[in-house]
Amino acid sequence: MATSEDRLAWFADVCAAIRSRRFHILEPVAPQALRYLAPAGPTDGVALSGVVLTGDYADFLRRFGRASLFADHRDAPMLAVYPLEAHRREVAADGQAYVGFGFRGQQSAWFAEAELLATGQSRVYELRKQGGRELAPDFASWFAQAHVWCQGKFSRTRWQAILQGPPPFTPQEEDVVAARRQFSWRHIGFDDSGDAVFDVANHSGRRLPYLSVGVRGRDGRGLVGAVWLDVSGIAPGGQAQVHHDAYKDQLSPADFEAFELPDPIPEKREAYWEFNAPA
Numbered sequence: 001m002a003t004s005e006d007r008l009a010w011f012a013d014v015c016a017a018i019r020s021r022r023f024h025i026l027e028p029v030a031p032q033a034l035r036y037l038a039p040a041g042p043t044d045g046v047a048l049s050g051v052v053l054t055g056d057y058a059d060f061l062r063r064f065g066r067a068s069l070f071a072d073h074r075d076a077p078m079l080a081v082y083p084l085e086a087h088r089r090e091v092a093a094d095g096q097a098y099v100g101f102g103f104r105g106q107q108s109a110w111f112a113e114a115e116l117l118a119t120g121q122s123r124v125y126e127l128r129k130q131g132g133r134e135l136a137p138d139f140a141s142w143f144a145q146a147h148v149w150c151q152g153k154f155s156r157t158r159w160q161a162i163l164q165g166p167p168p169f170t171p172q173e174e175d176v177v178a179a180r181r182q183f184s185w186r187h188i189g190f191d192d193s194g195d196a197v198f199d200v201a202n203h204s205g206r207r208l209p210y211l212s213v214g215v216r217g218r219d220g221r222g223l224v225g226a227v228w229l230d231v232s233g234i235a236p237g238g239q240a241q242v243h244h245d246a247y248k249d250q251l252s253p254a255d256f257e258a259f260e261l262p263d264p265i266p267e268k269r270e271a272y273w274e275f276n277a278p279a
Helices: 009-017 055-063 113-119 139-151 156-164 171-180 266-271
Strands: 025-027 066-069 079-081 089-091 097-104 107-112 124-128 131-136 183-190 196-202 210-217 224-230 239-244 256-259
Touching: 009 139, 055 079, 055 139, 079 139, 097 113, 097 124, 097 139, 107 113, 107 131, 124 139, 131 139, 183 210, 196 210, 196 224, 196 256, 224 239
Parallel strands: none
Antiparallel strands: 025 066, 066 079, 079 097, 089 097, 097 107, 107 124, 124 131, 183 196, 196 239, 210 224, 210 256
16 A cells, blocks of 8 residues: 555556556566575675565565566567566675666666665665666665656657557457467477478468567576568468578577467557568
């Protein structure tokens, strides 16, 4: 419940006002995300059992979870807030450790580990080679400034369109969505050039120009993208192998994983080539 000291109430109001789905993407986090577990090192003496996070950052995680905000048609965010994890811990040249919790544009945001362990919260820093440079006195201040900066990238007309939401699918687009659900595929390997090979079957009553398939690294922390398979030659009831360069310059075959993308929604039309004419 919001109080007179609630410094995040404005963000709840913003989320409620935006009718465009998956523009501000919020995902619940596990209870352990409200603790920070510092890794034990050879000079630590004893392993740290962790500290309970306090302040507005902990409140944000509790209320909103992992946040991917100002997401484009491929769900790539301009602003993000996520739980603290050991693989985002860096030690600067000054010997101080910092833990990443988010970013705004190309600028990552960090907490000072010593401050977290002392009080459960921290000022916000930009991490440079020699150490951290303070960006804001606390999380709520940084987040409010970052949100204003991101929103400023949109014209007034564009922002109003985001608040109102996009027009619904046309009947023709709904037919494409329905047909897409009738396609099946599986990744069966790689050809001699390194392109991924997919076996695709068309169980629908029409042709589609392309089929969008998700691609990511197996560790879950690498690249996440998509490929658009040219299936224009696969007639209803037909089946064929489709070859496509699937980030072969960034993912080795051992790291490659293809996955099913969710059904298109009007907000993400541009991410799905099924709505395009074949090349």
